[in-house]
Amino acid sequence: MLKNDFGNITIYLNRKYSIILSKIRIATYTANHISITVQSKEIQLLSIDNTPVYLGSMENNIFHGKGTLYNDEGRPKYEGTFQKGKFISGKVFGYYDNGEILYEIEYEEDIKKHGIMYKRSEIDHKIPYYFNGKFVGNHISDGITMEFHNNHAIKYEGSIQNEEYQGYGILYNSNGSVRYRGDFGQGEKINGELFGKDGYYFIGIFSNGLPCTGDVKNLSNHFVQNFTGSIVNGKPHTGEGLVFNRDQDGYDRHQHEVQDEIDYFEEEQYYREQEEWQQEQINQSSREEYERWDEYIKAKWNNGNIKEYEDKEINKRVYIYTNSQKKK
Template sequence: MNKKSWVSNNPIKSILLGLIISIIFFVLLLYLVFGNPVQAFIKMFELRGEPNKTGTAMSSLSYIVTWILTIYSICVTGIFSFLVWKINKRSLKISEELKNIEGNREFEYKREKAIIVYYDLQRGFTIIRDLYIKHILKKDFVTLDRAFFSQNWIENVASLRKDLSNDEINNIYYIYNALFTIQSYLDNETSNEKFEKYLGKIVRQFFLDFIPSPLMGELRECGIEELVSIDNYLLMHKLYKLTFNKDEVNIGDNDIQISNGNYYKKLSGDFYNGEGVIYNSYGKVKMRGFFYNGFFASGTYYGYNGLDNQYEIVYESISNESRIKKGVLYNNVIDPKDENLINAKYLDGVPYEGKIIKFNNNYISYWGNVVNGKKDGKGKTFSTNGSIYYDGVYNNDEKINGKLYSSDGTLSFDGEFKDGRPWNGRVRNMDFYYIKRFNGTILEGKAYEGKGLILKITSRGESLNDLRYQEEMEVEYNEIQGEYFSSEEYEEEQSSWHNENQRNSYMEWEDYIYADWKEGVHIEREDKESNKKVYYYPQSEIK
């Protein structure tokens, strides 16, 4: 039952109460002045018409009535004032309730739109990744449902303009437009080449630059938000907060929590403009570093595959641009899985020292160490079909010692290399020079001990000795030619031919000769064509 007085809730009862109190007070005053009011009234009635006897009593009675009316007026005025105050208070309360209701309605409307945009983007990024895997990596053509995101997306995005920056709003619009463009390509059956070119560009823009695009298929078990770019992750992170009710979001002086879980922790400065820590939906640290106007400037960015670590990237700010300084990509796709896919230092966005993985036309081409951007140390090279080609040690991009494999994956050489060629070691079914399918050992690049096939005779009747003699003659000829082309005689012949050609082509020309100066005196060099240069007048050309 309501504990409030019935007086405050019923204005008529309040007025009646004031009237009753006034009457009681009036009767009490009559009793105090006249004693027994009934006998006083009877006596007054008996003396009616004799004002000289009743004048004093009437004056007293008039005085009493005046006071009673005054008191009653004061009571009634007070009651009415109280009632007006109560009505105003109730009106103010109702106004505040209506305001809260309207505010909650606006908040719920915005929350609903945020949920739609959040899941639209999440699905959109997933579609782009899957299309990239199927169209570019696997070369399978697929179709999409036309309505794969909200038709009222412009209105949905516009409703978030108070909670997101202009750059973030424009980024959302750009993402939606990209999805529309992709849908248009698929609907119009545009050539695969144009579509794949556009899709490749979008993947490079929307997804994390640290992870090579061809690994998207191998990392598809990761949540899509772990693969998008940092700017897109921050955008999704802010949209995620807008999808919760007010009572689920707790904003403190130094942190923000959602459903009692960590969301953002401020270490210095302001939220998203200073040093801070951002947590993912599992409560694990996603970013730790410095933010500038809502963007991640420098620090460490973490990635996860479920609850397991997937990558760790250190960024630095150079000329107001965030660049990778160092990165680690943990391995769960290529054997041996206990070795990181990437663990390298970066310069200008390119790995230059440490372990890297490189791709060529979406196929892995190299996985190993680099120094100053060149293969150096332990590494593996792969063929275009994905099979391993070389597994060993490099030095300044040159093979040094390791194993060479044939296209079917069988071992063909194990040993030392020189100038990129097998030099000392064991070979299996190797072809070189005029030897086929040699099995055994080689020394200084030549068959040393083992079995194989060697040339007997050609269709032209040439024996192995004949071919070797021809090779020796070609080598000798090339050496002679090389000596001649580098000789002064050849240089003089070429200079003479060139100078004479210019003299014969123009009517006006001048010969200049190289000279040396010493103490203001010049000394011409030897008078020969290689020391001369012909200058001519173009307008005097002989036609």
């Protein structure tokens, strides 16, 4: 199962925590271990036992101005502008044990603007990043991102635009198996492979997020069983399988066929309902736990005109004011 296996990475993404550790590290050494070398008029090098700790501008032996703060292994950790010992803007780096770059976060005036988290190079990935894109708050709004189920298994990895799935991506079930792999448009599946229970498989074009035209294996529902072949406009077209004949009440296939619609993809509809339920829980939790929040709904703009998506929880996002959490 693919899981969030980042360990303590989130701790080290906390810049304040990491800089405090650096200051504690310096304080644990006596003066004969620490050296400050003047590199130029404005550049000084602070070292511990000949290992660089900080290179850049200092004021009264405090990081101030342009500079680079290094980690215990002598690799750049913070690179940018410091103000009285506090990192203000620039880049923050993290590393795997073998020295490869794990993440690179860009800050502007103490706000995350862009970030990249790399997968290990020895693994052959079509998507080489955990995330790579523009931040809005603490999440990626545009670029490559990764989402997780409640059990921390990966739910989605791939491209995102305006907080919607857009471009190539992979959806996973909570047990780690692939559910969909292919292209997305405005949050919906449009062209790719869909995997289901009991060997069900579809590859082709989707309409409104559901299989439309392509090849299918082991399609089973109330109308057909184990159909393998091609479908057109969401219905079996050419192939073999079992078709419903009649039930205990004498209800036969011909009565089925006069119905306006037949739900050929009950399983995929179930997943859509589950996603809407999960988003509803997330939204409602935010509304209940915080005094102040704003609700947004997905929309499209055309020549300055706004058209909102359908009034459903799946299309809504609740943004909270972090300092307004209700007291328990």
